[in-house]
Amino acid sequence: MAFGAFAHSTSDIKHKNASQKTGKIAWILLAPGLAYLALFFLAPLFSLIAVSLGSIEAVSLANQGFRYGFNIQNFAQLGTDYLPHVIRSFSYALIATAAALLISYPLAYFIGVKLRGRPLLQRMLVTLVIAPFFISFLLRTLAWSQIFSNESWIVHELQTLGLLAPDQYIIGTPFAVVFGLTYNFIPFMTLPLYTTLEKLDIRYLEAGADLYASPRKVFTKVTLPLSMPGVISGTLLTFIPMAGDYVNASKNFLGSAHTQMLGNVIESKYISEHNMPIASALSVALMAVILIIVGVYVKRTGSEDLL
Amino acid sequence: MNQNSTFSGADLELIDVRKEFPGFTALEDMDLKIPAGQFFALLGPSGCGKTTTLRLIAGLDEPTKGKILLGGKDITNTKPHERPINTVFQSYALFPHMSVLENVAFGLRQRKVADPLAKAADALKLVQLEHLSARRPQQLSGGQQQRVALARALVNRPSLLLLDEPLGALDLKLRREMQIELKAIQVEVGLTFLHVTHDQEEAMDMADTVAVMNKGRIEQMGAPEALYDRPKTAFVAKFLGQSNLFIGNVEDENANTISINVAGNKISVPKARAEKHKGKIAIGVRPEKAFFHEEEPKLGAGYNLIGPGEIIDIRFTGVSNQYLIDIPKIGEITVFAQNIGKSPVTQVGQKVWVSWKVEHSFGLSDLPEKTTGA
Numbered sequence: 001m002a003f004g005a006f007a008h009s010t011s012d013i014k015h016k017n018a019s020q021k022t023g024k025i026a027w028i029l030l031a032p033g034l035a036y037l038a039l040f041f042l043a044p045l046f047s048l049i050a051v052s053l054g055s056i057e058a059v060s061l062a063n064q065g066f067r068y069g070f071n072i073q074n075f076a077q078l079g080t081d082y083l084p085h086v087i088r089s090f091s092y093a094l095i096a097t098a099a100a101l102l103i104s105y106p107l108a109y110f111i112g113v114k115l116r117g118r119p120l121l122q123r124m125l126v127t128l129v130i131a132p133f134f135i136s137f138l139l140r141t142l143a144w145s146q147i148f149s150n151e152s153w154i155v156h157e158l159q160t161l162g163l164l165a166p167d168q169y170i171i172g173t174p175f176a177v178v179f180g181l182t183y184n185f186i187p188f189m190t191l192p193l194y195t196t197l198e199k200l201d202i203r204y205l206e207a208g209a210d211l212y213a214s215p216r217k218v219f220t221k222v223t224l225p226l227s228m229p230g231v232i233s234g235t236l237l238t239f240i241p242m243a244g245d246y247v248n249a250s251k252n253f254l255g256s257a258h259t260q261m262l263g264n265v266i267e268s269k270y271i272s273e274h275n276m277p278i279a280s281a282l283s284v285a286l287m288a289v290i291l292i293i294v295g296v297y298v299k300r301t302g303s304e305d306l307l
Numbered sequence: 308m309n310q311n312s313t314f315s316g317a318d319l320e321l322i323d324v325r326k327e328f329p330g331f332t333a334l335e336d337m338d339l340k341i342p343a344g345q346f347f348a349l350l351g352p353s354g355c356g357k358t359t360t361l362r363l364i365a366g367l368d369e370p371t372k373g374k375i376l377l378g379g380k381d382i383t384n385t386k387p388h389e390r391p392i393n394t395v396f397q398s399y400a401l402f403p404h405m406s407v408l409e410n411v412a413f414g415l416r417q418r419k420v421a422d423p424l425a426k427a428a429d430a431l432k433l434v435q436l437e438h439l440s441a442r443r444p445q446q447l448s449g450g451q452q453q454r455v456a457l458a459r460a461l462v463n464r465p466s467l468l469l470l471d472e473p474l475g476a477l478d479l480k481l482r483r484e485m486q487i488e489l490k491a492i493q494v495e496v497g498l499t500f501l502h503v504t505h506d507q508e509e510a511m512d513m514a515d516t517v518a519v520m521n522k523g524r525i526e527q528m529g530a531p532e533a534l535y536d537r538p539k540t541a542f543v544a545k546f547l548g549q550s551n552l553f554i555g556n557v558e559d560e561n562a563n564t565i566s567i568n569v570a571g572n573k574i575s576v577p578k579a580r581a582e583k584h585k586g587k588i589a590i591g592v593r594p595e596k597a598f599f600h601e602e603e604p605k606l607g608a609g610y611n612l613i614g615p616g617e618i619i620d621i622r623f624t625g626v627s628n629q630y631l632i633d634i635p636k637i638g639e640i641t642v643f644a645q646n647i648g649k650s651p652v653t654q655v656g657q658k659v660w661v662s663w664k665v666e667h668s669f670g671l672s673d674l675p676e677k678t679t680g681a
Contacts, residue, residue: 201400204402206365206387206396207394207400207401209366209388211388211463212414213388225404226402228404
């Protein structure tokens with residue numbers, strides 16, 4: 001599965017040296033891909049960075065344009081006006097990633113290890129894991145906002161049971177947003193975990209048990225370290241899009257004014273306020289922070305030690 | 308486990324152990340006793356249940372019924388990590404995410420033994436790999452990995468060490484070297500070793516006692532010399548070394564020997580070396596105990612003689628020549644002659660008689676599916 005490829009990206013680097021020697025043919029073959037990346041990734045990226053340093057200029061009453069410049073001030077707002085959004089973005093994403101990992105790991109372990117030797121059942125369950133993709137992400141999130149709506153049966157029952165105060169609701173709370181993020185990204189966590197665990201050699205676990213490790217110790221000392229490639233790719237595939245997500249936290253779906261994430265701010269700056277420089281600065285900053293976090297994470301988990 | 312206790316093995320006892328898997332029985336009511344400090348080999352073809360036996364003893368599988376005792380204590384229902392037993396796995400199963408040293412220290416750390424790294428380093432010294440302790444297992448050769456696996460098991464000073472075809476992945480020369488080393492280590496540390504293998508030479512070379520397994524049962528058990536000298540079933544006669552087997556009805560009997568008639572040839576076996584004394588029986592002889600003669604020899608009552616036949620194939624194997632001789636109405640017989648400088652010189656097509664001492668015959672309890680040959 002394509003998700004597994006992500007797990008092994010570190011080992012591919014070693015092969016680069018060899019491909020350099022193959023010279024011209026390699027470059028010819030790479031050219032279309034490089035051109036595509038230059039046109040549709042690098043160019044927009046530089047454009048985004050350039051805009052992020054500009055300043056707004058009123059074109060008309062209804063519309064605002066901008067002027068290129070070197071306005072570092074745009075970035076300073078990130079640490080002041082939008083600090084709560086930054087904190088929310090990363091803390092929601094972190095909690096939802098952890099929740100997705102806790103839900104997905106046992107699921108992936110069950111399908112990949114416990115059901116070994118029953119490939120039909122395995123494939124059926126993997127299909128079920130990705131089945132939600134057959135329905136639009138927006139529709140599914142809307143469905144949850146119906147399920148959790150203030151008039152819903154669930155909220156009513158929880159209020160009756162006293163778990164929610166009579167004036168307390170689910171929609172608009174951080175819980176609803178984290179729930180939505182977790183739900184929407186679980187397949188991206190489960191699939192890379194599954195591809196790693198499916199290949200996990202049971203004999204290592206038996207060797208662990210043979211060497212006096214209790215089942216718990218076998219898990220922490222053998223199973224988990226050996227499944228780290230899956231854990232790393234799974235957490236990256238969920239954390240990165242979660243941190244930039246603006247659907248779940250949106251007022252139209254599961255969020256409220258109190259749950260706005262950086263993505264929601266960027267959306268409103270671009271679309272409602274037409275404040276391109278600030279929106280771009282926030283986007284660049286979001287990317288930079290994600291890059292730093294991911295870089296530290298990959299470095300700390302020592303992916304070079306992994307197979 | 309007391310770390311200060313003397314370093315010695317415990318005896319293992321299997322009582323009526325049975326293992327059924329859906330659709331087949333891997334192990335049929337096995338009784339087995341291995342005395343402490345012995346090098347015991349379970350020998351058999353693949354699928355005979357020897358690895359299943361090992362997994363039951365290690366605790367990796369549960370027996371359908373029966374009891375497993377180690378040092379007199381019932382361990383049938385204990386988990387693998389609670390058993391003072393370690394295994395050298397066929398695949399070695401060295402943890403790829405740990406250094407060689409950490410692999411060896413793993414068991415010590417789990418049991419919270421003091422100073423695990425120093426003890427692991429000592430164990431690596433025993434297998435002469437201390438210079439590779441910082442490497443990853445996947446950076447080592449097969450033979451080196453095998454020795455790390457051995458060190459990782461031995462360092463825990465288990466009461467019983469299980470070896471699951473540990474030399475199977477090595478080339479022949481390295482395998483013979485490791486056999487000698489393994490045996491030396493066993494003698495040195497005095498542990499009980501249970502070695503599972505399909506290589507009969509390996510089993511005979513290293514073990515004090517060999518048990519030959521077939522179809523989930525132990526066919527015969529004993530010292531290698533005794534097993535080789537007097538196999539009791541056709542399976543053992545053919546699996547452990549090679550045998551020429553002859554089938555016939557017992558037609559003659561005197562005080563010490565019985566004889567069968569095979570296509571007009573009289574073949575005798577001492578009564579003490581025969582499992583059955585009446586009816587249709589199989590008598591065998593090892594190929595290296597048989598000789599061939601280019602002229603019909605005059606031999607006394609102490610010899611069996613069959614022939615004439617024809618040499619149909621000669622195979623040179625270095626230390627010996629293997630002659631395949633076809634005897635009309637009997638079939639093909641194998642005779643080994645050592646190349647000691649005066650080896651019988653002959654060629655394919657030569658007419659020969661085959662003889663061997665009656666005392667080298669052995670009588671089996673069952674009949675083989677095929678009569679002669681290896």
